[in-house]
Amino acid sequence: MTATTIAQCLKLGTAALRQQDVPNPRFDAQLLMSHATGFGRLALLTESERPLSAEEQAAFDAMIERRCKREPVSHIIGRREFWSLDFHVNKHVLDPRPDSETLIAAVLGCIENKAAPLSILDLGTGSGCLLLALLSELPNARGTGIDISRPALDVCAANAMALGLSDRVRFLQGDWALGLSGPFNVIVTNPPYITDQDMGSLAPEVARHEPHGALSGGLDGLDAYRRLIPQTPRLLDPNGFIALEIGQGQVESVGALLTDSGLEIDGIHNDLAGIPRCLTAKPGK
Numbered sequence: 398m399t400a401t402t403i404a405q406c407l408k409l410g411t412a413a414l415r416q417q418d419v420p421n422p423r424f425d426a427q428l429l430m431s432h433a434t435g436f437g438r439l440a441l442l443t444e445s446e447r448p449l450s451a452e453e454q455a456a457f458d459a460m461i462e463r464r465c466k467r468e469p470v471s472h473i474i475g476r477r478e479f480w481s482l483d484f485h486v487n488k489h490v491l492d493p494r495p496d497s498e499t500l501i502a503a504v505l506g507c508i509e510n511k512a513a514p515l516s517i518l519d520l521g522t523g524s525g526c527l528l529l530a531l532l533s534e535l536p537n538a539r540g541t542g543i544d545i546s547r548p549a550l551d552v553c554a555a556n557a558m559a560l561g562l563s564d565r566v567r568f569l570q571g572d573w574a575l576g577l578s579g580p581f582n583v584i585v586t587n588p589p590y591i592t593d594q595d596m597g598s599l600a601p602e603v604a605r606h607e608p609h610g611a612l613s614g615g616l617d618g619l620d621a622y623r624r625l626i627p628q629t630p631r632l633l634d635p636n637g638f639i640a641l642e643i644g645q646g647q648v649e650s651v652g653a654l655l656t657d658s659g660l661e662i663d664g665i666h667n668d669l670a671g672i673p674r675c676l677t678a679k680p681g682k
């Protein structure tokens with residue numbers, strides 16, 4: 398029997414995904430084929446007539462089957478890029494989102510001396526993407542990542558190790574900043590902020606495969622901000638600042654929580670779609 402070529406398999410895989418209404422079926426089939434064969438997406442074109450080995454074919458078919466059940470590609474291949482770094486991800490952590498790079502750019506824009514020995518706190522660290530991306534840009538900074546989820550902490554610890562940043566970071570299980578002592582020069586957080594109403598209309602990839610505790614922000618999406626913001630002023634260095642990711646339409650309500658806690662807003666940072674995605678604030682004088 399003649400073995401199936403990359404092109405033939407891609408066609409069948411794409412058709413199977415399309416039948417299940419998976420968005421961008423050809424793109425996803427190519428990503429999964431890259432993973433099965435080790436070829437980059439460009440090489441898949443030049444090698445399109447190459448027959449797949451039995452192992453490659455079985456691996457590709459199994460991955461297409463998982464994707465048909467709307468498991469995210471990142472979970473199937475076990476990784477996701479953020480800030481040009483490779484992050485291991487699984488069902489215990491939120492997939493790093495491109496929008497969250499807004500926070501990284503905002504924080505870096507607020508730091509004049511990138512070589513300073515800064516201390517950074519990340520509340521709700523998940524995969525560790527925010528903290529580790531910052532440490533990768535700030536060579537003398539040290540970080541503390543907090544998460545309530547023990548399995549998430551295993552993921553961020555593995556990411557720190559893989560990125561060669563373990564010696565500058567510690568990960569602790571905790572309920573936001575309760576019981577933590579400072580001071581920190583920078584506090585970052587991307588808490589769960591999806592409203593109860595929006596939780597009902599999430600894509601199956603998110604609703605079925607990402608942790609509820611990383612997504613749900615309660616009735617108005619602000620539950621986590623209400624709890625964690627008042628905990629932060631005592632932890633901030635007098636010249637420090639906090640950067641918070643926010644959901645669409647939350648700029649005023651989260652801004653009010655910050656000022657109610659004695660913090661002074663000093664920046665609103667838009668994502669690539671022009672939506673306010675991050676607030677920065679510093680201790681009030």
Ligand SMILES: C[S@@+](CC[C@H](N)C(=O)[O-])C[C@H]1O[C@@H](n2cnc3c(N)ncnc32)[C@H](O)[C@@H]1O
Pocket residue numbers: 490491492493494497520521522523524525526527543544545546549571572573586587588589590610611612
């Ligand atoms: C939206 S995810 C953000 C993950 C990661 N920082 C990112 O930007 O991709 C929120 C994270 O907060 C964590 N979390 C939820 N409630 C928490 C709490 N009470 N204390 C600490 N972490 C919490 C969740 O486990 C999850 O990892």
